[in-house]
Amino acid sequence: MLKSIEGSPLYPIVNPRSVVFFGASNRASAMGTSQLLSLKVLGYQGAVYPVHPKETTVQGLPAYRHIRDIPEIPDLAVIVLTAPLACEALEECAEAGMKSAIVISGGFREAGPEGAAMERRLVETAKTHGMRFLGPNCIGVANPHQQVNTTFLRYEGNPGFIGLASQSGSYVTQMFHYLSQFSLGFSAAFSVGNEANVDIVDCMEYLGACPHTRVIALYIEAIRRGREFVEVARSIVPHKPIVAYYAGGSEMGRRAGFSHTGAMAGPDRLYDGVFRQSGVLRAQSMTELFDFCMALGNLPPPAGRRVMIQTHSGGPGAAAADACGRAGLELPEVSRNAVEKLSPYIPPTGSTANPLDITYSRNVMDYFLKIPKVLLADDAIDIFLFYILMPSDMVRASFRDLGVPSEEVEEKSESFLNNLSSYVAHLREEYGKPLVGFTYRSFNERFVAGLLEQGIPVYAGPERAIRAIQALVRYHEIKSKIRN
Amino acid sequence: MLKSIEGSPLYPIVNPRSVVFFGASNRASAMGTSQLLSLKVLGYQGAVYPVHPKETTVQGLPAYRHIRDIPEIPDLAVIVLTAPLACEALEECAEAGMKSAIVISGGFREAGPEGAAMERRLVETAKTHGMRFLGPNCIGVANPHQQVNTTFLRYEGNPGFIGLASQSGSYVTQMFHYLSQFSLGFSAAFSVGNEANVDIVDCMEYLGACPHTRVIALYIEAIRRGREFVEVARSIVPHKPIVAYYAGGSEMGRRAGFSHTGAMAGPDRLYDGVFRQSGVLRAQSMTELFDFCMALGNLPPPAGRRVMIQTHSGGPGAAAADACGRAGLELPEVSRNAVEKLSPYIPPTGSTANPLDITYSRNVMDYFLKIPKVLLADDAIDIFLFYILMPSDMVRASFRDLGVPSEEVEEKSESFLNNLSSYVAHLREEYGKPLVGFTYRSFNERFVAGLLEQGIPVYAGPERAIRAIQALVRYHEIKSKIRN
CATH class of the missing domain: 3.40.50.261 (Succinyl-CoA synthetase domains)
Known part of the structure; x- marks a missing residue:
């Protein structure tokens, strides 16, 4: 070389x-x-x-x-x-x-x-x-x-x-x-x-x-x-x-x-x-x-091939799980300790299995930060994959409902979504584990664009995300073999 | 039923x-x-x-x-x-x-x-x-x-x-x-x-x-x-x-x-x-x-599985050809008669093989209309697949170069691209053959959006286009079998 x-x-x-x-x-x-x-x-x-x-x-x-x-x-x-x-x-x-x-x-x-x-x-x-x-x-x-x-x-x-x-x-x-x-x-x-x-x-x-x-x-x-x-x-x-x-x-x-x-x-x-x-x-x-x-180019090395899937929608969760199965990746169980810590954030209809499915998104901070923090800290988990449905429209509507004057809604929503994407991107540094998103929405959506700008990979659909995760896992396996 | x-x-x-x-x-x-x-x-x-x-x-x-x-x-x-x-x-x-x-x-x-x-x-x-x-x-x-x-x-x-x-x-x-x-x-x-x-x-x-x-x-x-x-x-x-x-x-x-x-x-x-x-x-x-x-939902039945690929870029043409090969589709030769008719539109660096590669796009009307008309009329061809690189930016720049006042450039470009997409969409009716595009550009580009609005399928990359063409071909094969 x-x-x-x-x-x-x-x-x-x-x-x-x-x-x-x-x-x-x-x-x-x-x-x-x-x-x-x-x-x-x-x-x-x-x-x-x-x-x-x-x-x-x-x-x-x-x-x-x-x-x-x-x-x-x-x-x-x-x-x-x-x-x-x-x-x-x-x-x-x-x-x-x-x-x-x-x-x-x-x-x-x-x-x-x-x-x-x-x-x-x-x-x-x-x-x-x-x-x-x-x-x-x-x-x-x-x-x-x-x-x-x-x-x-x-x-x-x-x-x-x-x-x-x-x-x-x-x-x-x-x-x-x-x-x-x-x-x-x-x-x-x-x-x-x-x-x-x-x-x-x-x-x-x-x-x-x-x-x-x-x-x-x-x-x-x-x-x-x-x-x-x-x-x-x-x-x-x-x-x-x-x-x-x-x-x-x-x-x-x-x-x-x-x-x-x-x-x-x-x-x-x-x-x-x-x-x-x-x-x-x-x-x-x-x-x-x-x-x-x-x-x-963006993700730290995974310790293994155990993928945690987080979703609030059953279909995208099932599709992601199926793709993991086909790619030879593992879906570990969340450890008992983590399940306990998750309980405040999971509604009764939800599941702490893998895919972890909260069934509906009550609070974006829970979904994008609190739950991921518990999962990323769990030793049973090497890679974290999360489903993204975060339309800018919906955020703007929430600000309007909260009584924010209409001329400030656009700016407040942008800044909220930018901050949220920064917080999520920061999890990668905090936990040193690969973090990957998938969505069916346009990549022009501010939240998705914000994640991409900060180097969190987001893919159109779970299958592409999982093929990329599989490549990441394989690279680190190959690397350790070639080295020896 | x-x-x-x-x-x-x-x-x-x-x-x-x-x-x-x-x-x-x-x-x-x-x-x-x-x-x-x-x-x-x-x-x-x-x-x-x-x-x-x-x-x-x-x-x-x-x-x-x-x-x-x-x-x-x-x-x-x-x-x-x-x-x-x-x-x-x-x-x-x-x-x-x-x-x-x-x-x-x-x-x-x-x-x-x-x-x-x-x-x-x-x-x-x-x-x-x-x-x-x-x-x-x-x-x-x-x-x-x-x-x-x-x-x-x-x-x-x-x-x-x-x-x-x-x-x-x-x-x-x-x-x-x-x-x-x-x-x-x-x-x-x-x-x-x-x-x-x-x-x-x-x-x-x-x-x-x-x-x-x-x-x-x-x-x-x-x-x-x-x-x-x-x-x-x-x-x-x-x-x-x-x-x-x-x-x-x-x-x-x-x-x-x-x-x-x-x-x-x-x-x-x-x-x-x-x-x-x-x-x-x-x-x-x-x-x-x-x-x-x-x-x-958009395309007429193909008469067979012979796909004509048109490109002005070698890489996308080769990738499309390879995907056709993997999908069991055929790449017919352009008939001699059609090759003759094509000659005014193909520069010396170009090729009338399949993929037909004009190597660079001299004239958008040739590329999107005149050449496709010759190919769609050719009996050797069942399905027409074309590569799209048609940035709105470039069209705007051309209008500016032609001396169009800057306040009219946007409108003129939009209307040009809308018309062009209508003409291309009309080819499907005129020749009754499936027409499919692929691109690596954003689907927000006016020309691509125009084609989609008029029911001409466009896909992100040749592989997705060809999987869809394969499904179209298979459907019509299945249909004729179930009927009998």
Whole structure:
């Protein structure tokens, strides 16, 4: 495992001190322009040098005819030209003494034999000059912690803790918004494209050492260096979890991936074996990949697989229990001592079994704080899963019923729900146990949004919550095995 | 199968001309009060008669000491009293000549032997007087087409086409909001509780005949009348699809269900067999139950299982293709004739394979209309699945770039996106083939919301879309088999 990211050849690619852009212009619709603007909009602090054959300024920045005209040797080149011009640009960069590039351009190996020849030329250039480059046929990188985004979509949301290496560029850019819906974000994200020089294993190595990355996510259509993948993954897994979604498992997925990146995938079982050997958790979809990341990056290690379910609704409780059963998790009995302490909060219709079902919610403070405190303190319980039905509407109605003037209702409700979510989030620190919520309501609801902002995972439905809990439990089992 | 709902003993329970309420009062926090208010708020047109031992008016309505004092024999009684009082109330209703009731009250069989005795008393009363009742230990019914809602939560959204019979009350009320997020709604929904007199089979029979119901959804913890379940389901399935989610499949789910409704569930395989024999589609979660309903209630029958995937992003295309492979669906080649017609719309980097990947979206009209029209006209294609990335932000930015005054941008974008979604929705009618979208963006985005409002199913990610397509294909296969 890498000791620090500064030692990685990928460091300047994703933390450049300055960037030269090939392909940005004053045409708003040009892809290179969008990419330059993404970088500017995010507030990138380093110097940005557009190279352009004709213009003297590009998007308000002084433009240069040739890389030689730039007053310094830039740290990183971003190349968004046609394939033949991209080859030339990379050569010019190499000759100017540059060491790092991102080749966004398509039209290489994925386009046929002629493209493959040009790709070999890129590789040759890099080899001769000791250069490293990402791509070609990729979308670039995002490192929101350093205000870096070389992709053509604007970064949305905050910097986060998910380090992504993806064989699909869409699964970098189009996840900016997706993740922001759950208050998640990238620590660093790489679109590896054709992996001519830098591949998914290199990225994994970088992310293993990256201090902002708490969990590594991989989108895989084909692994090219199997042995190295296993070795690098096994060196990282004792320190941080790795989750992978593999889209080449079926014959049809395999064919689709092939036409996309030109790499041949293997059968599902083979990849299952590779992941198992590597200690990598396998997700069944991109949404599940990030579901797992949300739990793995936010939650302390569980002591075991004993899950306590709390609900005030029988159906969601039964569905959660059933999902636990299917996932091989245990539903312990609440200890006698805890049952006694719970009695003031449980109405006669309720049950202190597991699921603990209070049948209706008399008092939100009981439901979200007092009962959880008793359960989290119980040694019989490793993980706490709770059902959330907390519509902002209902809170507003309660404030109105209490006679709060209508112009203050909105603010009072927001602040009440924010405080409540802070108190709940604090339980994780107080008890050091994983805390997970599930709901069927919109994730825009203030209480749910508040929990997510404070790193308490909440899932749409019990099944997703429990799959994520299962991944968390498995990770800590794998980790202790790999360590020994 | 029932010929018409008017012939069903459940008709007055879910289409009452007048309602007598036991348990509503002037205390806002009383459960009976919430239920009476839910009915009023929805705009129920029939007469509502609160019975109250002391008050002369309840929530603004004249209250009656005794059911005898009411000027007519009400159509339906809603009883929200303690268990012993509920027994008395049902007797009074029966003696007054009433034929239908909903017993919301808990504390019956699910509470132990004493409760079980009281439940027998309810059954006896009904039997003696030829009465039918829903419950006890239930939450009532919702029929938004008739402005009927006897549950304690307000109905949200519009009347819809999903007929639900649920062994969990929460999965009636707490789904009002859930469904409204997808522009879905109930045609009629029953919380069956302890099923002392009316059970899930009776409800299924009613929903089979209900003209507003296009698809029947069941939440099941245990089936009590197995043989009747199979018979009734098989008589309905040739006319409309039935989807079930069963929460008792694992030992843990079984135990949770038992403590919830007092019914003993059976092993997973047994239920798998029952569902297969009945022609009922099985969903793996409540979210999946409604995912299936969205496709089954909105889409025309597919001629086969050949799915065309359209994307402008390789990753989502590969993931969709892989999910198709796993679901046993086919990805046909686009016919030569169609490939020719597509050529003006596909850039050189693109592919007319399946997934058809245009690699980037040059023109939204091409992507959402012209290309789909060619593909939908192709005889090789039964079902059309398309990837959606259509942020409102981007549309607003385009209008701004075109020089539209900033105060008009919002309105112009909304109207553009609404029109575009209407055009896309119209393709379903024009070609008579199923059309399904998937996205990773928020369902609040205008274009996605527009599609959902017009009954084009859109799912969060390709896997959910394809599971729903698989259910649609399976339903039409089952239907043709049961018919023969």
